[in-house]
Amino acid sequence: MKTSCQVAKAGVTRRGFLGLAAASAVIAGSGIAGCSPAKPSKTDADAEQAQTALEIAESEIKETKEADVVVVGLGVAGVAAMRSAAEAGAHVIAVEKTSIANCRSNMFAAFNCDTARKLGIPDTDPTEIGNELMTQMAHRADYRVINTWLKHCGEAFEWYTGAYKDLLLLGPEDAFPENPDQIYLYAESVGGSTYRPGIDHEHLFAACCCVGSGDGTHRPILEANIEKALETGNAETVFDSPAVKLETKDGKVSAVVCKNLQDGTYTRYTASKGVILASGDYSYNDEMLQKYAPWVYAHKDNYLFSHEGMDCKGNHASTGDGQKLGISVGGHLDIAPHAIMAHIFQFGVENFIELNERGERFCNEDLSMTNIAKVILNQPGSKVFQIIDAKANDYYPIDEMLPMMRGSDGETYSAEA
Structure with a gap:
């Protein structure tokens, strides 16, 4: 989920240097384009209250580094943006909150x-x-x-x-x-x-x-893209360094201040062309999850929040940092519902009858299991059953589908259990 800041003209070409990073929010140094709603909604006001102003004494900033583009977050979008900008000739600094670049799924x-x-x-x-x-x-x-x-x-x-x-x-x-x-x-x-x-x-x-x-996952490919960016000589990466503040000058975003988790000091990264916020969603922030995605929060035990990356202190990413930073300089959140990086636990396989604990069918089983799982959450009681033909393997590759169900504790049970 992204802040709804528009892309401002940054003066770097090659297809806008964004590559795969179209899902990122871009706050360009040439102006905060489209980031200030004419009349902030209650959602914006709530989010703005959640953004605590961070005052950092100049003495705490140990150094300042200059760049054309600063990328905040090294997931798929951030890595792609870093590589594309570097290949376009821009000097890029990419900062990442966790100790590794982040990817999941394949x-x-x-x-x-x-x-x-x-x-x-x-x-x-x-x-x-x-x-x-x-x-x-x-x-x-x-x-x-x-x-x-x-x-x-x-x-x-x-x-x-x-x-x-x-x-x-x-x-x-x-x-x-x-x-x-x-x-x-x-x-x-x-x-x-x-x-x-x-x-x-x-x-x-x-x-x-x-x-x-x-x-x-596709980590080998993600890492190969990082290497491609570094090979240009135009890019550098910094890990265990969460962005904590956006600085503005004359109404324009001019720098990102990051905290160095290893020693507690701060570094300022100036950006002459623009800042790209690619810092993930807020699925590990309970307060924001409850406020902006209550349907997910209400069923948290039935969702998988698959974030492998942690910082050197053992903290997860995806805590809404980028959204809060964007709001702090005039951005706003899209109106809910938002797309949360959470996978719902699934039960059974597709194309076989499903019954709730009352013995009632509750959906058209001609759905993907992800969509069936969403309907399951709305069923009364705690049990859902699937009836599978004993001869199903004769006409349907059920063994290949590995029919499983997962309890709310995350434990996995085979279909035979």
Whole structure:
């Protein structure tokens, strides 16, 4: 989730130097464009109250470093922004709150590009996908943002994964490599693009490319992008250094002040072109989660907040730092609901009947398990049952689906239990 600050003209080209960082909030040094709402809403006022003004004595700032661009946060968006800006010739300093760059999962939506075709994903009409997304999101989304993603996702994916050498591409008939160190790409649910109007309830598209790696994430590719940025000689990274204050001059964001967790001192990073806030969401901030995503907070025990990165003090990221910083210089939060980085625990597999503890069906089972899981949360009582045909393996790859359920304590039980 991002602050709704607009991108101001920063004077660095190469497709706006943003690359994959379109999901980041950019506060450019040439002016805070579109960051001040004419009439702040109650949501903005609440968030602004949550932003405590931090007064830092000049004597506490041990040094000042100059840069064209300062990137706050080294997740996928921040890493991509750092690399793209560095390749465009900008001097970039990227600061990260935790001790490592952050990534999780291994799935990307990419289509209508050579890589997707080699993986067996057929070309798809972007307009069809855009219309379906707008319908599923009740037309609250910004169609311009969706269209930008639809137009460039394949190109961006190839640029991002292209940083890793010797990446193996697996077609639909190829076997997975036996070497556990081999990083590879494969397509998820290529057949999922089949849609039968009037029969299928949920319209899915085959557009997901997955990265196979030892830890289940795409970390090797993320790290390769960092190396690409550093190889230009224009970029540097700083870890265990959370951004704690944005400084402004003449109405423009001019610098970021970061705390050095190792010794408790502060460093000021000036930014002549702009600051990119790519610091994650607020899913590890209970106060903000309860206020802006109460439906998630109310069912916290049923969600997985998968953040592997911690700082040297053992603290998590994704505590709303970037949102608060943006608000402190005139930005505002988008009106809820917000997209939270939380995965709901899932039960069972798709396409088999589901019953609540009253013995009642409660959903159309022709849904993805993620959507079924959301409906499960609204069921009375604490038990949900799934009835599976004993001969299901004859016509449905149930063994491959690894049917599981997870309790609220996170413990995993097999379907036979």
